[in-house]
Amino acid sequence: MSKPYILITGGAGFIGSHCALVLLEHGFDVVVIDNCSNAYLGSSDSKPESLKRVEKLTNKSIEFVKGDLSDCDNLGSVFKKFNISCVLHCAALKSVKESWDIPLSYYSNNVTGSINLFSVMSSYGVKKLIFSSSSTVYGDPQFLPLTEEHPTGQNCANPYGRTKFLVEEILKDLCRSDKDWCVYSLRYFNPVGAHPSGDIGEDPLGIPNNLMPIITQVAIGKLKSIDVYGNDYDTVDGTGVRDYIHIMDLAEGHAAAIKVLLKEKGNAGIFKAYNLGTGSGSSVLQMISTFEKVNSVKIPYKIVGKRAGDVAASYCAVQLAKKELGWQAKYGLAEMCKDAWTWQTKNPKGYQK
Amino acid sequence: MSKPYILITGGAGFIGSHCALVLLEHGFDVVVIDNCSNAYLGSSDSKPESLKRVEKLTNKSIEFVKGDLSDCDNLGSVFKKFNISCVLHCAALKSVKESWDIPLSYYSNNVTGSINLFSVMSSYGVKKLIFSSSSTVYGDPQFLPLTEEHPTGQNCANPYGRTKFLVEEILKDLCRSDKDWCVYSLRYFNPVGAHPSGDIGEDPLGIPNNLMPIITQVAIGKLKSIDVYGNDYDTVDGTGVRDYIHIMDLAEGHAAAIKVLLKEKGNAGIFKAYNLGTGSGSSVLQMISTFEKVNSVKIPYKIVGKRAGDVAASYCAVQLAKKELGWQAKYGLAEMCKDAWTWQTKNPKGYQK
Numbered sequence: 001m002s003k004p005y006i007l008i009t010g011g012a013g014f015i016g017s018h019c020a021l022v023l024l025e026h027g028f029d030v031v032v033i034d035n036c037s038n039a040y041l042g043s044s045d046s047k048p049e050s051l052k053r054v055e056k057l058t059n060k061s062i063e064f065v066k067g068d069l070s071d072c073d074n075l076g077s078v079f080k081k082f083n084i085s086c087v088l089h090c091a092a093l094k095s096v097k098e099s100w101d102i103p104l105s106y107y108s109n110n111v112t113g114s115i116n117l118f119s120v121m122s123s124y125g126v127k128k129l130i131f132s133s134s135s136t137v138y139g140d141p142q143f144l145p146l147t148e149e150h151p152t153g154q155n156c157a158n159p160y161g162r163t164k165f166l167v168e169e170i171l172k173d174l175c176r177s178d179k180d181w182c183v184y185s186l187r188y189f190n191p192v193g194a195h196p197s198g199d200i201g202e203d204p205l206g207i208p209n210n211l212m213p214i215i216t217q218v219a220i221g222k223l224k225s226i227d228v229y230g231n232d233y234d235t236v237d238g239t240g241v242r243d244y245i246h247i248m249d250l251a252e253g254h255a256a257a258i259k260v261l262l263k264e265k266g267n268a269g270i271f272k273a274y275n276l277g278t279g280s281g282s283s284v285l286q287m288i289s290t291f292e293k294v295n296s297v298k299i300p301y302k303i304v305g306k307r308a309g310d311v312a313a314s315y316c317a318v319q320l321a322k323k324e325l326g327w328q329a330k331y332g333l334a335e336m337c338k339d340a341w342t343w344q345t346k347n348p349k350g351y352q353k
Numbered sequence: 354m355s356k357p358y359i360l361i362t363g364g365a366g367f368i369g370s371h372c373a374l375v376l377l378e379h380g381f382d383v384v385v386i387d388n389c390s391n392a393y394l395g396s397s398d399s400k401p402e403s404l405k406r407v408e409k410l411t412n413k414s415i416e417f418v419k420g421d422l423s424d425c426d427n428l429g430s431v432f433k434k435f436n437i438s439c440v441l442h443c444a445a446l447k448s449v450k451e452s453w454d455i456p457l458s459y460y461s462n463n464v465t466g467s468i469n470l471f472s473v474m475s476s477y478g479v480k481k482l483i484f485s486s487s488s489t490v491y492g493d494p495q496f497l498p499l500t501e502e503h504p505t506g507q508n509c510a511n512p513y514g515r516t517k518f519l520v521e522e523i524l525k526d527l528c529r530s531d532k533d534w535c536v537y538s539l540r541y542f543n544p545v546g547a548h549p550s551g552d553i554g555e556d557p558l559g560i561p562n563n564l565m566p567i568i569t570q571v572a573i574g575k576l577k578s579i580d581v582y583g584n585d586y587d588t589v590d591g592t593g594v595r596d597y598i599h600i601m602d603l604a605e606g607h608a609a610a611i612k613v614l615l616k617e618k619g620n621a622g623i624f625k626a627y628n629l630g631t632g633s634g635s636s637v638l639q640m641i642s643t644f645e646k647v648n649s650v651k652i653p654y655k656i657v658g659k660r661a662g663d664v665a666a667s668y669c670a671v672q673l674a675k676k677e678l679g680w681q682a683k684y685g686l687a688e689m690c691k692d693a694w695t696w697q698t699k700n701p702k703g704y705q706k
Contacts, residue, residue: 099526100526100529100530101530102530103523103526103527103529103530104468104471104472104475104523104527104530107468107523107526108468108469108472111464111465111468111519111523112464112465112468112469115457115460115461115464115465116461116465118457119457119461122457153506154507159526159530162522162526166464166519166522169515169519170456170457170460170464173452173453173456173460173512173515174456174457176453176456177453177454177455177456177457177512
């Protein structure tokens, strides 16, 4: 049998590329499949720039396949060519805002794409999976901190979150029906920051939707100021509180999860969910002021009306991941702000040259 | 513009074929797309036997396209060829039992198939849809009778039910995002019986899963006796209570819904759910004794253990459909039993000759 690989779907994206880097550092071999819908392809070949940089940073190589999860034949060819031990399924559309406008694209990419992936995995006997889930599956928190036992799917705030919930439901049924499946669903809170080198990072197309890329684009002068949605929430300073997690912590969480997952014996039909967050929440204004202080820049902002569907506060319980995966976040807001800014200043146009 | 058609997906099946018949009787023109996975194709051509019989009974013709909802190109060609005013989306795998064994096939057929259909409809500007939903979306009833406001998706008893719930969620988002969509989701309780002619009816592959086809197969000697799952539920006689509805009533409910739906103006983004049931529950033993009396046959049964996931009783509130669709069920258990038996005795091997 040839050497085992971890397959990362959507591995050229923000989360996927950082996971690829960390997995390579941990000695895993990595295949990436990505449709590059949101990824810059450098110059002559078709490997996305993000992965070329990961190769440079690690001095290791990544196998890359360009392809979409809608194409089951292409997907099958990956499993035929490589000995895949485990799949890390990051591929998804991820804009909350966009998901309101084009929900069918979200369901098609995120749900149909997942069903296709699981079907192909099943037919090749590959049944260990890490799923990129999201704290949005919890909907409006009934209690804080959010534990993995918090109900899911009730009042999911947006179609994007619902796609993540639906895929979790599908995975639960899959693990009940076929005991060879072992699935960890990693529920991300708010991943921000970048690799400390500043060579890879978040490269949103168009105007970003998430706080940190907006902050860095304001800091560099691409955007004028930040709209802060509401300042009368019941939080420390009235602005929304979220559990931001450094992308390097998040990626290490994946490596930890994969190591435990690979040791799981088949025949138990395991579906487990783990929160990946720091366990503490920060407000929008705290993030802005930390960014200003750490990076000695000024971030103009203005308070505007609340957005429908936004919750006041969301942060997670971290005990389960600590206990069962032996992982916890190490970095705080300062490192998140510093590394995000290094990435932005080294790459004012993202991956584009 | 050429004359308008109602497109019925899965139109060769039990519910689809009876809907086709009733819609033809109401003067609609009908196109059916069906993959015939569960339908007998008579002799030389590819039109399923059920639809040939509908044509004979109505003296009208049905346009038929063989195809699966996984094939978007084929689906698109139907919208290109015919002027579709409204889609009745019946196509789905429907065995609760099987859905536990092969959930991915259920998600792929029922969820991916629906996403494909909605995408193709959207691209052809056809945005009126009747969805074949199910009372299983309600899960374990929190109160009876089940109104359309009862929570859905919580503790859905099985993957089949979850596929119906997921598609409803997708449709809600679709109607929120694009105000031209008008969707009625018809939540079927337990459709049984057959057209009174006995020429069309339910023709399950293999050993049937539902009570009525089991009763008729016991009556005709194909099966020895009925397993009754539990007789200590908190019901009239301890056996499970369900809201059985005559298939002809159900089909009339579709005709009523389509007439109202076609009058809905675009630009409201309407998603409405309607229960289709009689509003009163019958126990397994009541159904058996009614069948025996009406048809003068003996139905041996034995009490066996309860099945996981079965609820004691389920029946619906019928007011909403009566008020807004002007429809209510007319037939009782006696007609259901009589017509099911006529179908079975006239067609001991189902549609197969």
